[in-house]
Amino acid sequence: xxxxxxxxxxxxxxxxxxxLLADSQTLLIADAHFGKAVSFRKLGVPVPQGTTTETLxxxxxxxxxxxxxxxxxxxxxxxxxxxxxxxxxxxLNRWRAGHAGLELTLVRGNHDDRAGDPPSxxxxxxxxxxxxxxxxxxxxxxxxxxxxxxxxxxxHPCISVSGRAFERLxxxxxxxxxxxGALPQNAIGVLPAFGxxxxxxxxxxxxxxxxxxxxxxxxxxxxxxxxA
Numbered sequence: 001x002x003x004x005x006x007x008x009x010x011x012x013x014x015x016x017x018x019x020l021l022a023d024s025q026t027l028l029i030a031d032a033h034f035g036k037a038v039s040f041r042k043l044g045v046p047v048p049q050g051t052t053t054e055t056l057x058x059x060x061x062x063x064x065x066x067x068x069x070x071x072x073x074x075x076x077x078x079x080x081x082x083x084x085x086x087x088x089x090x091x092l093n094r095w096r097a098g099h100a101g102l103e104l105t106l107v108r109g110n111h112d113d114r115a116g117d118p119p120s121x122x123x124x125x126x127x128x129x130x131x132x133x134x135x136x137x138x139x140x141x142x143x144x145x146x147x148x149x150x151x152x153x154x155x156h157p158c159i160s161v162s163g164r165a166f167e168r169l170x171x172x173x174x175x176x177x178x179x180x181g182a183l184p185q186n187a188i189g190v191l192p193a194f195g196x197x198x199x200x201x202x203x204x205x206x207x208x209x210x211x212x213x214x215x216x217x218x219x220x221x222x223x224x225x226x227x228a
Contacts, residue, residue, distance in 0.1 A: 004212070007136065007187070010022035014065070016058055016059075016062050017191060018059075018194060021133065024070065026072055028191060029059065029191075030074040030076075031154065034078050035078050051195070052088050052092070058194075069103065073106045073124075074138060074152055075139075075154060076112060078112065084115070092118070092122055103125075104125065107140055108140065136149050140153055141154050144188065151188075151191065153190065155201050157201060158173055158203070159205075170200055173214065174190070175212075176209065176210040
């Protein structure tokens with residue numbers, strides 16, 4: 001894990017793509033997309049089995065490592081209405097029973113609008129964006145919120161790096177805009193997608209941005225682009 005400062009607060013970046021707000025022991029999870037694989041299979045697309053269980057196992061491991069007391073899902077908890085399939089909800093309910101004392105909150109994203117809210121049996125508080133947790137505004141969509149530094153998901157950010165023999169790799173990354181206050185429209189941080197069956201979108205960093213790619217289960221810092 002890598003501890004950084006964002007908007008004068010400690011944020012711990014986990015190689016899973018989660019981020020821990022250290023002061024409140026709140027774990028941020030972006031774009032879990034539970035039930036995405038079953039949604040594809042119901043459309044006749046052959047995709048891997050067990051992705052929901054894999055994602056939940058990863059979340060349990062992160063919770064054990066960080067000792068977080070509260071999880072905030074930054075949108076796209078369920079992928080679609082097809083994600084309400086019995087096997088997916090059974091897996092989620094079993095996981096929830098094993099973490100009964102954990103506070104869970106979902107900030108609705110665009111997929112949540114289509115999928116509908118999670119069933120009440122999961123005990124998840126569901127809210128619209130932004131959710132204020134000073135100095136942050138917790139959102140799904142990466143767009144400015146006056147007076148706060150936004151932490152969001154939605155974009156599934158990654159960067160491309162060159163390997164051997166002209167090979168190019170795509171690495172998921174944390175992307176933090178300038179938090180100096182000089183450019184308030186850039187006061188946005190975007191987390192990588194947490195789900196085990198999600199795509200990635202290559203980003204174009206701006207001057208002053210900080211990028212933290214994940215490779216080999218390690219979060220790495222790369223130099224920020226200079227500000228003109």
